[in-house]
Each structure stands twice: as structure tokens, then as C-alpha cells.
Amino acid sequence: MDDVLEFARRYLAEEYEIGRAAWLIADEKEYRARLKQYESMYAKPGGLGLGRPTTQTEEQRKAGAERLKLSKDEPGILFQVKEYEHPKLGQIYRIYTSGHIHPRHKATMYLSGHIVQRTKDGLKIVARYQFCDTCHATGVFEGKKCPDCEGQGWIYRGGEKVGDPGKLVAVRKVQAPTDEASLEEYNRDEKSKKPSKK
Numbered sequence: 001m002d003d004v005l006e007f008a009r010r011y012l013a014e015e016y017e018i019g020r021a022a023w024l025i026a027d028e029k030e031y032r033a034r035l036k037q038y039e040s041m042y043a044k045p046g047g048l049g050l051g052r053p054t055t056q057t058e059e060q061r062k063a064g065a066e067r068l069k070l071s072k073d074e075p076g077i078l079f080q081v082k083e084y085e086h087p088k089l090g091q092i093y094r095i096y097t098s099g100h101i102h103p104r105h106k107a108t109m110y111l112s113g114h115i116v117q118r119t120k121d122g123l124k125i126v127a128r129y130q131f132c133d134t135c136h137a138t139g140v141f142e143g144k145k146c147p148d149c150e151g152q153g154w155i156y157r158g159g160e161k162v163g164d165p166g167k168l169v170a171v172r173k174v175q176a177p178t179d180e181a182s183l184e185e186y187n188r189d190e191k192s193k194k195p196s197k198k
């Protein structure tokens with residue numbers, strides 16, 4: 001699973017850089033090449049909603065670059081990776097990552113739980129999911145199906161509809177989040193979970 005951890009770290013670095021590139025790279029060709037590099041981490045990059053507006057003026061870009069210089073944002077954190085055996089997709093991985101970290105924010109928390117798969121072109125993100133803060137990825141809220149994630153535990157943002165990830169095969173913990181909701185998931189023993197009634 002080492003290569004998946006490596007991939008997840010690269011994703012965090014690329015994700016951080018592409019946001020900055022929109023302001024820092026003046027040359028459109030160079031920027032597009034950078035964007036392509038980032039998008040190559042996805043099996044189907046369509047629908048990512050990336051790319052700077054073509055109407056952005058050089059003045060606006062420079063002002064953005066100035067703001068960035070003052071920003072203390074750092075790349076997101078990799079918390080853990082889980083491997084599953086999915087009934088249809090086979091071997092899949094969920095990578096648990098935070099958003100960009102600002103030193104002012106004390107808590108570190110889950111933001112995304114994208115699904116990664118081995119393809120003929122190497123590891124790729126095949127589905128984008130966001131941590132459900134309402135049910136803490138249990139799919140249950142106040143004894144009922146969580147309304148925010150439709151009982152999935154994760155909010156679908158694009159790509160393959162993975163649904164239930166299947167049988168948990170392995171967990172590789174890297175760093176514990178400090179936010180309570182995220183930590184609850186991090187410490188949960190999924191293998192001891194009762195089988196769902198679905």
C-alpha cells in the first residue's frame with residue numbers, strides 16, 4: 001500500500017500547487033500544462049471545475065499573487081488510507097485528507113475521502129467524496145438514514161458512484177486528526193461494525 005500513500009501525498013501537494021498556480025503563473029500555456037498535470041491524477045478529470053477564468057486580467061492575477069504571498073496556508077494532511085474489496089470495482093482505496101491548513105486553525109479535520117484505484121495507467125482517483133460531518137461517516141443520524149449523505153457516510157462529488165465500499169481489507173494510519181468528528185471515525189474499529197441490514 002506504500003504506493004497509495006505516496007500517491008495521496010502527491011495529490012495533496014498537487015492540489016495545493018494548482019490553486020496557487022492560477023495566480024502565480026502568468027503564462028497561459030504554462031498554466032494549462034500545470035493544470036493537465038494535476039488532472040492526470042484523475043481517471044476522468046471532467047467536472048472538476050478547475051481552471052482560471054479566461055477573463056482574468058493581468059492586474060487581477062498580480063493582486064491575487066500578492067495576497068498569496070501573505071497567506072500562510074499549507075498543503076493538506078494525509079490521515080489514513082483504507083483498502084476495500086468492492087463487489088463491483090474490486091480493490092479500491094479511500095484516502096483521508098484535510099483541506100489546506102492554516103496555522104490559525106488549531107483543529108485538523110477530514111475534508112475528502114476520494115477513492116483511488118489501480119488502472120492500466122497507474123493509480124488514479126476514480127471518485128470524489130467529502131466527509132459527512134453530520135453522521136461522521138456512519139450513514140446514520142439520530143437513529144435514521146443520514147439526510148446529508150443519503151446514508152452513505154460520504155457525500156458524493158463526482159466520478160464513480162462507489163456506495164458501500166465493501167469489505168475492509170487493510171487500514172494504514174498516518175496521522176490522527178484533532179477535530180472530534182474526524183477523530184471519532186479515525187478511532188472507530190470498522191471490522192467490529194455490525195453488518196448493515198441492506
Ligand SMILES: [Zn+2]
Nearest residue numbers: 132135146149
Ligand atoms: Zn451523513
